[in-house]
Amino acid sequence: MSDITVSHVTVRRGPQTVLNQVNAQFKSRKLTAVIGPNGAGKSTLLSVATGLLPPASGEIMLGGEKITAIGRKELARRRAFLPQRASADWPISVERVVALGLTPNLPAFGGLPPFLLPEIDRALRECDLLAMRHRPVTALSGGELARTMFARAIVGDPEILIVDEPTAGLDPRHAIDVVRRLRARADAGRTVVMAIHDLDLVLRHADAVVALRDGELFAAGTVAEVMTNATLSALYDVQVRVIPDGETAGIRFLD
């Protein structure tokens, strides 16, 4: 129902073609990983899928509707977007930053209506932030900041969650923690898309993979279909082995 379908999308930045005739589908109830080398167009594809970057050609459908036909505010209520290394500039409290996620739900005038307060508490609880709700965000560690921003994104319970490199700059434990939270959103029936470089996490937690290379679609399908020695080696131009490891598998890069 809230699948995102990107069809024949081309994006140009000056003379450069950043995305060339890309087709991709992000299904609801699935955690889709967007992978590929640096500069492949992952962030651009995500921006296009959020409806924030209008493509030069092609179209984006959300459910049965064109994304351009959905109003700015309604779209903001239905989908949340976390850009790379999301942060806040002023030492605002964690609680207030999370409350900013409800901006599209606010009435035209006045402050936060009382019926939205439980939503903030719920998001804080889900992200283990209750103890630090009054701390300024600029005083948080990387992992705490990532959780705060995640809580900001899910506080309005959006159908669609699009996250650009959520694990960048995080240690393994916090990276796993973030991806588990994304996994839980997908299991709760939402459409979740993440651009990510950590292939081990993709292998273990994602359902579907979209691989980009040089602005073109390189491969797309389930994790089992895309995460193969041949496809990954060709995608990254290095020898990649997918090594079975008990119930899951691991990725090894060879020279």
Added chain:
Amino acid sequence: MNRWLVPLLGVLVVVTACVSLLAGTVWLQPAQVLTSLLADRLDLSSLIVSEIRMPRVILSVAIGATLGLSGAVLQGLLRNPLADPGLLGVSAGASLGAVIAIYYGIATSFTLATPLMGLLGALGTAVAALLLSRSGGTLSLILAGAAINSIALAGVNLALNLAPNPYAAYEIMTWLMGSLADRSWEHVQLAAPFILSGFVLLALTGRALDALALGDAQAESLGVPVARTRLLALIGTACGVGAATAVAGTVGFVGLLAPHLVRPLVGYEPRRILLPAALVGAILVTLADIATRVLVFGGAPMGLGVFISLIGAPFFLWLVLHVRKRTP
């Protein structure tokens, strides 16, 4: 504390405004001010209150509030604690307009020639900044503003350089130092519509500023029209600060300082800074205006802008060091 901040500042604005009515070369008693306001008499104290001090007080409150508000809006919009209305070239543009009026002698043709030209200069620079930064983001707005600021200041210096006689140069210098002396109801009438509309436009940006604390991309994803907010802030600043500079000359530091004074008291939230910053700006300019009337050094009155910079700059330095210690 937070709940009482705005009422407290409001009371302080009223108190300083009342003191401003009393203070000056001729000190008045509160009773004299009251009777001159209520009764329709034509003695000296009534004339001083109704024709000289009243417009001056109204201008100082309005100008201070506009500078404080636009400083708060611009710091929130550009996510830069050093942003102030001067950054976008609006005040320099107003100065250039006014200086041209003085230089070419248009100023002598009618009373409001200087402020009118100042207003034109401010609106002109704002339009130029807007056109130059149309396609880019926040950074290109800052850069375009800085470039226009330099061009306008160069124009002002050129006028000083080529001034036809020392008197013209002196007049330009005095104007650049900022002052509220000899401002009349005509000045109030000229500035009021622009300052009021500027105030409304700037106040409309409040909620967008909160979301912009997360950066342009997140704000946009939350449904905030970032480009429109930028437009509102720029036009609001051009109207408000343009009109303020046009009638009072250059008054720096208030726009920079006022938001910093109240920011820690409202939890650093950009929207909640707006009203307190406007009130603090009004208090600062009114107090400084009283000081320029009361403190006279060697016969020459001190420029309003000079006084504020003199007091404001060291205070700002202290504030920066103090804030750095408390917040990471």
